[in-house]
Amino acid sequence: MTTADFDGQFRELLERHRGIVFKVANSYARGAQDREDLAQEIAVQLWRAFPKYDGARGFSTWMYRVALNVAISHLRERSRYENHHEPLDLTLHDGADAGMQPDTDARVRELYRCIARLDPLNRALLILYLDERSQRDIAHILGISETNVATRIGRLKQRLRNDMGEA
Numbered sequence: 001m002t003t004a005d006f007d008g009q010f011r012e013l014l015e016r017h018r019g020i021v022f023k024v025a026n027s028y029a030r031g032a033q034d035r036e037d038l039a040q041e042i043a044v045q046l047w048r049a050f051p052k053y054d055g056a057r058g059f060s061t062w063m064y065r066v067a068l069n070v071a072i073s074h075l076r077e078r079s080r081y082e083n084h085h086e087p088l089d090l091t092l093h094d095g096a097d098a099g100m101q102p103d104t105d106a107r108v109r110e111l112y113r114c115i116a117r118l119d120p121l122n123r124a125l126l127i128l129y130l131d132e133r134s135q136r137d138i139a140h141i142l143g144i145s146e147t148n149v150a151t152r153i154g155r156l157k158q159r160l161r162n163d164m165g166e167a
Contacts, residue, residue, distance in 0.1 A: 006050075006051075010046075010047060010050050013059050013063075014043065014046065017059060017060050017063050020060060020063050020064055020067055020131075021039050021042050021043060021046075021063075021067055022039060023127055023131065024038075024042065024064075024067040024068060024070075024071045024127065025038040025039040025042065025071070026112075027071070027112075027115060027116075027123055027127050028071035028072070028074060028075050028120075028123070029071075029074070038070070038071060038074050041070055041074065042066070042067045042070045042071070045066055045069075045070045046063060046066050046067070049066050058137070061133075061137050061140060061141055064128060064133070064141045065140075065141045065142075068124045068127075068141065068142070071120075071124075072120045072124070075120055076120075107164070110164060111160070111164065114159075114160055114163045114164060115127070117163075118156075121142065121144075122152060122156060124141075124142060125138060125142060125149065125152055125153065125156065126156050126160075128141060128142070129153055129156070135149045135150055135153075
């Protein structure tokens with residue numbers, strides 16, 4: 001494969017699955033600039049890791065694994081320098097909130113607030129679950145057992161019901 005073919009293949013796959021980068025960046029970064037920086041860092045790491053991508057596996061599964069690893073590392077680096085917690089800037093992106101009813105928009109924002117309070121592993125698990133990934137895919141991406149995924153999803157659903165009911 002020539003360099004141009006390699007570049008083109010990567011660009012096409014990244015463009016087709018770019019929503020994954022934004023979902024992860026929006027869930028792990030605070031302000032608009034931080035989200036943009038994280039999204040760029042994810043893209044750079046995807047580019048660096050792309051030669052090792054096994055085409056026999058799903059690209060989106062591999063992409064989630066890389067993106068989440070970068071985001072969790074980013075979160076750890078940031079928390080080394082900060083001793084306090086600040087809520088995420090929960091702006092919806094890519095026109096996702098266009099046409100939403102005000103109460104729906106408020107519920108989505110509250111859901112993002114609840115997600116932001118989760119530890120990095122549970123946050124990643126919930127993002128993947130909400131993206132309708134299979135338990136097998138989630139287990140593969142996060143490196144945990146399918147049984148652990150099922151248990152954690154059940155607990156997260158209950159936690160969200162409790163947290164969202166309090167809102």
